[in-house]
Amino acid sequence: MSISLYSKESATFISDCSTKISPVSSPSIPASLRLGLPEQLYLLHNRRIAKTGDGSNGVPTLTPAQSDDDTKAWKRKVAAIAGGVGALLLVIIIAVIVYLRIKKLASQTSETESSEQSPTTELEIVETPTYASPRLSSTSFLRLLTVEELKLATRSFSDSNIIGEGLLGLVYKGLLLDGSIAAIKKNIYHPVPNFANEVGHLASVQNQHLVKLIGYCEDRKQQFLVSEFISNGNVGQYLYDSEGLPIGKLGIKQRLSIALDAAKGLRYLHSLVPPFLHLHFRTSNVLVDENFTAKVSDYGIRKLVAETQHPGSSSSVDYFLDPESNSSRDFSVLSDVYSYGVFLLELISGREAHGKYQSSSDQNLLLQARESSHDDFVDKSLQAKDRTKRIMVDLALMCVDHISTRRPSMANVVKALEWIRERETGHVDHDCGEEIGAVKLGSELFNSCLSVELYIQLLIIGILYWT
Template sequence: MAASFDGNSGVPTLTPLQQNDVKKPRKQRVAAIVGGVGAALLVVGFMVLVYVCLMRVKRSIRQTSDAETSVPSPSAELDRTYPYAGDGTQNLRQLAVLELKHATNNFSDSNIIGEGSFGLVYMGLLQDGSMVTIKRHLHTPAQNFVHEVKHIARVHHRHLVRLVGYCEENHQQFLVYDYISNGNVGNFLYDSEGLPIGKLNMRQRLLIAIGAAKGLEHLHSLVPPLFHMHFRTRNVLLDENFTAKISDYGLSKLLIEDPRVGSSSAIDCFLDPELNRSNHFSAGSDVYSFGVFLLELTSGHEANSRNQSNADQNLVLQAKRSSDVGDYVDKTIGNQTVDTAKEMIELALQCVDVSERRPSMRHIVMELEGIQEREISGLRSEIGAVTLGSELFT
């Protein structure tokens, strides 16, 4: 009750209090608080339960997705056979036939600079002004062409010709490489009859041999190894600084033909003769071909010379039968570096031995570098002797 005064009598009167004006007991307030907290906890618990459910659903979806992607696709299976195939195709260009026609003056015969295992080879000028070598394949299209081309493009080395681009259009396939200005080594070793012309001294020939060996050694060091299967002197090109660069590597899967077929000569001295008994191509087969290449470098004679009409005139057999390897050295280089040439010939004979005795390309690189060191040491000794002798006249 609350007291108030009557306006007329001045006597206080009692009136009932409003419900809101009555203070709640302490126990009721505590109960209200506990109830509110309980409701809040219930809401939080519900939210946690929803969150846990969502996370389980999300985890289930991720596991399902991972299981699906873990099943290798055909392309993934192919990539597993090329573990060395990394990210190296950013600059590989996909060109159009129209641009290649423009680059070669509509594939003019005047632009033809050779013919290889892939087909005719043209010199071309692309729209961006870069000189290129274009290889044109007109016969049965190679299977998985783009896939194989991308693997070739991922192989990089100073002594390998760089693949610039490719084209597959109108039942034609093209490979586009950097243009190597000095052509193949044979242009500086022998004439059209396969006879020595002496345009390279022995020091240059040794550097070319080392460069080509390093290029092949790099191919063999890949996992799995990449065998050239068509190594020839004509596939060793020289740039403007006479640096050796190997071409046509990786083309074996783009060619259907047997590596023993399609040679430019009836007697192909570069092919491992053991392939006649077995179709199994190995690193040793490339080593054999490199040995023949070394014999060409040191003798100045073409292995598949037009003057060699039978097997008895085979360059390898001539070297093996020679009583003095010095007689086999190119006479156009003079006598100052005969010792270097002899060592190269002896190494070449190891390469063309039976497969069990052939050295690896890594060993060949080491041997050639050892020959180079001895050649340089001998040159320094000669210079020192000349200097000492000149002091007698001072």
């Protein structure tokens, strides 16, 4: 008997049986319930065969080929989206860089034009400039002292009262008649013309991060400047020994605080209208008080001394001097930034820029910073996060860039140092006016007061904090 014949007869038999045993037909009962069990099993078997055969009976099934096609399509979509986002970010970064370059060139052009009309290196009291903090507006607040008072204060300028040497000459510690202690600077060179007027201009510049000028003396050919006394002297004596090598007396918190205080002093000078140039910023001109709060001294004094009288005009190299500046007429705010960068390198390394240990040119502090690894350059006694050390070195190198237009402003240096200190010590000290908010980038928060320009510079040289 053939299979087809058997199937046909079986179907006929099942149909006859179901007719005999089926209940009374009712139009309200569904057809599936009116079927007998054998017929239901037969129909169910046929349905399974149909589902397995074409998979189109309402139940989706995926073959291996279909699964591979869907995976490839999904990967293509992800790749297309990632490529689009990456291209968009690249375009945005390039656009921002181009915009900042154009803006910077425009501002430099305007600064050049204004400097031609009113040179920033001329110290003249023509009208009171606008300042960002309390200041003196005239010389009436200066104390006019006599030579006899200063002799009495310094025990006739005794060698035991000498506390240093600056651009004008020797600096003495003196006890004035009112009981206050002062630093008295004696001009050992040719008398400065219009001395009282020049001193009055210096006295009108006052800020908490600057050493205050409190008086002067002019008697015949003798000239003196009298300023507040800062008890702990200059920062250099806490960084390196007489050979210029590290002594490790300052921790990372103190170094960051000193760097920030000094940067704020220069930022204030540069914020004046027109900008006030320090002209002779260096580590020896950053003084610290009993709380190790730093103040900047000797601002503007270089203009009081003719370059031919300058004691440092010998063959020795001045590592703090901007290589783009051949004379005081070539100075700009970016020249002060360069000098600050050298100071920051000394602060991080604990070594003197022109120390006696430098027996050859390859021991130049700037060359060491550019060519050695961060671990080799940074003071070994400095206990700080590796990220903090790296970014401080890179910030200093930005300041000493041989192309001045690539250096950051002191305002941006202050913002960067505040950001570094917050992440190293948890100390929040944002001094940038109103904050717009915060922008989350990667795993760190960059406060909005860290300017886009500085962030782009940090991004370009690859010194993001989380790298």
